[in-house]
Amino acid sequence: MTADTTAAATAPDGTAAQETRPHAAAKPVRWAADAVATMREGARVRLDYSAQSLWRVDRMIEEIRRERAPIEAVADVLRGFGAYAGEVVVRRTGAEWWATGGEHWVRTPDGRLWDPIKEARRSFLGHGSLRLLCRDATADA
Template sequence: MAADPPSAPQRTRPHAAARPARWAADAVAMMREGARVRLDYSAQSLWRVDRMVEEIRREDAPYDAVRETLRGLGAYAGEVLVRHAGAEWWASGGDHWIRTPDGRLWDPIDEARRCYGGHGSLRLLCLDALGQ
């Protein structure tokens, strides 16, 4: 069976998206079941995500205890960009970034960590990436 030529449009998500898409889906399930917060992959839902990170920060939870939750919420923000900005996941050395169609790279997973430290916003990152 012949492979598609390199210029053929992709029919499936790139391999780099597999892990962050799973992390995002896990975060959606955790928020729904644990916090009773519904996330719908809309840009507006990132306001709720920022508030949840702020609540986690206020509880003064140790970073190690919330590392995977923050990774999932950052991946969720990345998935919002994938779905609404035509962005795609890129991966290298275990790190994952979002590349928007204009070629800029964004790191929503690191931005979630910055939010936890009180210095970031997933909502503002996405608005910036969307050019709003």
Template sequence: MNATQVTRPHAATKPVRWAADVVAAMREGARLRLDYSASSLWRVDRTIEEVHREGAPYAAVESVLRGFGAYAGEVMVRLTGGEWWTADGDHWVRTPDGRLWDPIDEARRCYHGEGSLRLLCHDAMSIART
């Protein structure tokens, strides 16, 4: 990353809000309770799969996917002691070992059947423990 990086609180402002928005929307609309636990990411992966299976066009669900990615990122932050980083409008999670993770892009990959927020978080947690 070439751009100047900004850490919490500024870098976290948008993704934390996106995560809270998706938690509220899922609780009210889909009756899905998200509690910022690693196990809740299994439900998020399944929900993204269902949205894709129903044939929703990507453009129609792009902001929800961003919210799911931010939610997964916030789970990672809370469980690994990481922090949100931002540069050039993109947001990543930086774990204590210095690695950067892109849960927002991973949510997009999930929609296309190529990713898993649960596994991304699992990998980050596994590395953070070593």
């Protein structure tokens, strides 16, 4: 597939529509920006879209997990952190966001698909790391 390929989506009126790749990035880019703003204003933590900043994100997820918050209560925060990690990969590798069926992935130039939003949830459950996902996704960049 090429970068200009489109994905099938359903329009609000129920008809089939095509979702272009730039459109697929709209929501995750917004979720990432919201996470950056929330961290800056609420936790006084600066996120700059660098791979090193994902150490801070992993630590924040660990702190939330230690507070024993139900995953449902922090789902939006985790989505924002995952989208932020995806944006780090996109910016470092020239990857692109892909979306279908409400799910969002990052496709790196080598064709691999990554699910940073799911990885944020896995990290919250103690089985993942956004920093390591970024390291693996950008290893060949």
